[in-house]
Amino acid sequence: MIDLFSGCGGMTQGFVQEGFKPVLAVEFDQAAASTYAANFGEEHMYFGDILELPDAYIPEADIVIGGPPCQGFSNLGSKDVNDPRNKLWKEYIRVVRKARPQVFVLENVERFSKSTEFQMLLDEADGGMLAEYELRWRVLLAADYGVAQRRPRTILIGSRIGAIEPPAPTHSKDGLGGLIPWRTVRDxxxxxxxxxxxxxxxxxxxxxxxxxxxxxxxxxxxxxxxxxxxxxxxxxxxxxxxxxxxxxxxxxxxxxxxxxxxxxxxxxxxxxxxxxxxxxxxxxxxxxxxxxxxxxxxxxxxxxxxxxxxxxxxxxxxxxxxxxxxxxxxxxxxxxQIGNAVPVGLAAAVARQMRTAFKAPHEEVRATWNIRG
Missing domain, CATH: 3.90.120 (DNA Methylase; Chain A, domain 2)
Structure with missing residues (x-):
């Protein structure tokens, strides 16, 4: 997998727990990149601006994950449609086109799903740069996936191996319908x-x-x-x-x-x-x-x-x-780093959904994993 805008690695942690192997991570903030490196290794981390990431550094991978900066969309942000950070999802698409993953997962704040930029992203799947991918998305509540936190996140999944829906909840407030009760602060x-x-x-x-x-x-x-x-x-x-x-x-x-x-x-x-x-x-x-x-x-x-x-x-x-x-x-x-991270349990729930949908890795991807140890 490739993790873009990886931060300290909350999303990577969830995917690694489910058996995925990182071959590239990109992060601009030194402290967050250092935390990522301390936990997952420095050799595959590109510490720098994604705008300066050369295409030659991008390996093929089965999956690309990541969350472009959300401050421009956040209820606590400026809500400025011209905020340059809102455009970084286009760099995400650049990496997807180069890495040619079977699946990509893009996450962001709840408000992102109502933004002009999100609609532009959906339009790219209609004859645009993401034409070969089927898109599915939903706002997921972290508590519904075993995280002791009521944190909503927009999760968009693009797949060229058949449509993949976001994972169904495993937990609920009252534990009805065969679901597990929400985890709590006490837990x-x-x-x-x-x-x-x-x-x-x-x-x-x-x-x-x-x-x-x-x-x-x-x-x-x-x-x-x-x-x-x-x-x-x-x-x-x-x-x-x-x-x-x-x-x-x-x-x-x-x-x-x-x-x-x-x-x-x-x-x-x-x-x-x-x-x-x-x-x-x-x-x-x-x-x-x-x-x-x-x-x-x-x-x-x-x-x-x-x-x-x-x-x-x-x-x-x-x-x-x-x-x-x-x-x-x-x-x-x-x-x-902690506050900006994707809750690990939510990332792991998405990773499990991806794992059930994957075809066998390409031989060239296996070769890339072997080269990188």
């Missing part, structure tokens, strides 16, 4: 130390792509806390599971919230133990950005409350990364 983070021992990453560097970068760090080493102000701790203490800024007494509300009586209901929110989390974004370490307070809260005993945001390790688990995964970069860079 993923219960048992981790309630009070992290560290607030900083270890002082360690590694070399990737000829440059030094912080890391690589284990999952245990990114279980790091913060040092909130006393005012912040007072605010956290008033928020029950599922609650948010509206649970704060007026005296503890900043003016921007006092003057905004509706909307942004999840900010300063506390997770629920027995439900999936909401979307883990890149700034999960800031409680004013979403529902990121630790779920432990006792309504009677204040001493039995955990008044902090989730740690990087807890966020990574909610994104379904295995504890064996290694991380490179600063605290902010690692948080960005």
């Amino acid at each position: 993923r983070i219960d048992g981790l130390p309630a009070q992290p021992d560290l607030t900083e990453l270890p002082d360690r560097v590694t070399e990737c792509f000829g440059h030094q970068i912080a890391g690589a760090f284990t999952s245990e080493e990114i279980h790091i806390g913060r040092n909130p102000r006393p005012l912040s701790l007072q605010r956290y203490d008033h928020v029950p599971p599922g609650g948010g800024r509206f649970n704060l007494p007026t005296a503890l509300q900043p003016n921007c919230w006092k003057n905004k009586a509706a909307g942004t209901t999840d900010v300063m929110g506390r997770m629920r133990w027995d439900a999936p989390s909401l979307t883990i974004r890149t700034e999960f370490f800031k409680p004013e950005k979403g529902q990121y307070l630790h779920p432990q809260w006792d309504p009677i005993d204040p001493s039995n409350r955990v008044n902090r945001v989730i740690t990087h390790h807890e966020a990574a688990r909610l994104q379904d990364f295995p504890d064996s995964f290694l991380w490179c970069g600063s605290k902010i860079q690692i948080a960005r």
Whole structure:
């Protein structure tokens, strides 16, 4: 497989778990590329701008996967149709045409499916650059595939070996109809130390792509806390599971919230133990950005409350990364990698769907795998 805009490798991790072998990955961000290299190898990573990726570097492969940058489509982004990042799906198509995979998988935010760019992409299958591929797409909810997170993603599958539908859900909220109940925050983070021992990453560097970068760090080493102000701790203490800024007494509300009586209901929110989390974004370490307070809260005993945001390790688990995964970069860079990743469990569900549809690999692809070890 080839992974474009690979980030730290969330999508690759899901596919590798299902038996796929990466032969090329492309990533522009040094910290994310270094994390990918620490887990999957540096030799097949093209660290650089995909616009500068030579055609000669692109091997044949059975599948191309990846998610072009989504900031231009995101509800939290500028929603600028002219954002140059919105055009990078055309580079994705360039690689597909060169690699000639049997199947490709393109993922993006939910809003992408309603964009002009998405319609242009669909048009390429109607006599355009993707004419030999049959396209199928759907917005999938990560919780429906065993991830303890309510995160919607647009998944588009292109196939030249017969139409392949996105995978059917394996989980549901109530576990009805023969499905498994959603996995919960408790399933993923219960048992981790309630009070992290560290607030900083270890002082360690590694070399990737000829440059030094912080890391690589284990999952245990990114279980790091913060040092909130006393005012912040007072605010956290008033928020029950599922609650948010509206649970704060007026005296503890900043003016921007006092003057905004509706909307942004999840900010300063506390997770629920027995439900999936909401979307883990890149700034999960800031409680004013979403529902990121630790779920432990006792309504009677204040001493039995955990008044902090989730740690990087807890966020990574909610994104379904295995504890064996290694991380490179600063605290902010690692948080960005975690929040931008495709949940591993969702990627694995898509990979299983692809595996059932594949024909035997081409002989030349087998040769490429042997050359690359």
